[in-house]
Amino acid sequence: MSKVLIVRFFVFVLVTTAATASTLVWDKLEAYVEMTPEQDEARASFKVTNKGEKTLRIAEIKASCSCTSSIINGKILEPGATREIVGIFNKGKRQGQNRYKLRVYLDNLAEPVATLSMIVRIPTLIEAKPQVVYWKEDSGKSARHIQLTLNPDYIDEILRVDYDRVRLNVTEEPSTPKSGSDRVLIVEPKSYDLPYRGMITVYGIGPGGREANTRIHAFVQP
Numbered sequence: 001m002s003k004v005l006i007v008r009f010f011v012f013v014l015v016t017t018a019a020t021a022s023t024l025v026w027d028k029l030e031a032y033v034e035m036t037p038e039q040d041e042a043r044a045s046f047k048v049t050n051k052g053e054k055t056l057r058i059a060e061i062k063a064s065c066s067c068t069s070s071i072i073n074g075k076i077l078e079p080g081a082t083r084e085i086v087g088i089f090n091k092g093k094r095q096g097q098n099r100y101k102l103r104v105y106l107d108n109l110a111e112p113v114a115t116l117s118m119i120v121r122i123p124t125l126i127e128a129k130p131q132v133v134y135w136k137e138d139s140g141k142s143a144r145h146i147q148l149t150l151n152p153d154y155i156d157e158i159l160r161v162d163y164d165r166v167r168l169n170v171t172e173e174p175s176t177p178k179s180g181s182d183r184v185l186i187v188e189p190k191s192y193d194l195p196y197r198g199m200i201t202v203y204g205i206g207p208g209g210r211e212a213n214t215r216i217h218a219f220v221q222p
Contacts, residue, residue, distance in 0.1 A: 023050060023051050023052030023054075023056075024048050024049070024050060024051070024052075024056075024077075024113060024114065025048065025049045025051050026046060026047065026048050026049075026114060026116075027046065027047040027048075028046060029046070029114065029115070029116055029117065030116070030117040030119065031044035031045070031046065031087070031116075031117070031118055031119070032119045032121070033089070033118065033119070033120045033121070034121050034123075035091065035120060035121065035122050035123065036123070037123060037125060037154060037210075037212075039091065040090065040091050041088060041089065041090055041091065042088075042089045042091070042118075042120050043086055043087065043088055043089070044086070044087045044089075044118050045084055045085075045086050045087075046084070046085045046086075046087065046102075046116050047082055047083070047084050047085075048077070048082065048083055048085065048104075048114070049080070049081070049082040050077040050078065050079055050080065050081050050082075051079075051080075052079060053079055054079065055076065055077065055078045055079065056076075056077040056106055056107075057075055057076055057077065057106060057107045058072060058075040058077065058083070058104060058105070058106060059075075059105050059106055059107045059108075059109075060105045061085065061102050061103070061104055061105070062102070062103045062105070062112075063087075063100065063101070063102055064100050064101040064102075064103075065100050067089060067090050067091075067092060067094070067100070068087060068088065068089050068090075068100040068102065068118065069087075069088045069090075070085055070086060070087050070088060070102055071085075071086050071088065072084065072085045072086070085102065085104070085116065087100075087102050087116060087118045089118055089120050091122060094122055095122050095124050096121070096122060096124055097119065097120070097121045097122075098119070098120045098121075098122065099117060099118070099119050099120075100117070100118045100120070101115050101116065101117055101118075102115070102116040102117075102118070103115050103116075104116065123151055123153070123154065124151060124214075125150070125151045125154045125155045125204065125206075125212035125214075126148065126149070126150055126151070126155055126158075126202055126204050126212050126213065126214040127148070127149040127150075127151075127214070128146055128147070128148055128185075128202065128214045128215075128216050129146065129147045129149075129181075130144075130146065130216075131214075131215070131216055131217065132216070132217045132218075132219070133146065133187055133216065133217070133218050133219070134218070134219040134220070134221065135189060135192055135219070135220045135221070136221045137221070137222060141192045142188070143169075143186050143187060143188040144186075144187045144188070145184055145185070145186055145187075146184065146185040146186075146187060146200075146216055147175065147180075147181035147183075147184060148175075148181055148182055148183040148184070148185060148202060148214075149180070149181045149182055150182045150204060150206075154206045154207075154210055154212065155204040155205065155206040155210065155212050156204075156205075156206050156207065157204060157205050157206070158172075158182075158183060158202060158203070158204050159203040159204060159205050159211075160203050161185065161200065161201070161202050161203070162200070162201045162203070163187075163198070163199075163200040163201070163218075164196075164198045166190075167189060167190055167191070167194075167196050167198065168187060168188070168189055168190065168196075168198070168200070168218065169187070169188045169189075169190060170185055170186070170187050170200060171185070171186045172184070172185055172186075173186060185200070185202075185216075187200065187216075187218060189218075189220045191220075192220065192222060193222050194220065194222065195220055195221060195222060196218065196219065196220035197217075197218075197219050197220075198217075198218050199215050199216065199217055199218065200215065200216040200217075200218060201213055201214070201215050201216075202214050202215075202216070
């Protein structure tokens, strides 16, 4: 196939895709979902209506991540018909805000006719910044400061901080108003000359006895 024919082919595909997509009307292309700590799965609904005069068929819905899938209540879209696509997000060990896409393809079209976005926020109950502290030969022999922020909807008190008391010094101090955090951990190895790899675990509790924890990794590489 010559270069001219190839260019004409792709132009035809893009024009056809655009024309077909214009006959489909979506109730929304983006959905925001706020999860609770107990949820393992989040769902978002997208509805599409065929405003054209031809029957269309949804051939495939491709997710941008293996953690996201979809179900649909019928792939055939007759003129005037409405179908619902439900995006399903599996949390796993993810935290914070996550954004994933579902690309919708029709029969005989190489390009998606729509890209649906799921924005899922997973609450972080105890946030530690940074989550990794380390000391190298050229990184400076000084204490590291870790900002701890509690999610007030779920956690309102730090119960305890567990760490290797033989190898680390860890103290807890109130935070300054400007930092935006609730507590500060000051961490320093007892020896900068011995290699170390360990973990600091912060435990918290909230209303109704809800418990949560977060972990900070500590490394010494002399």
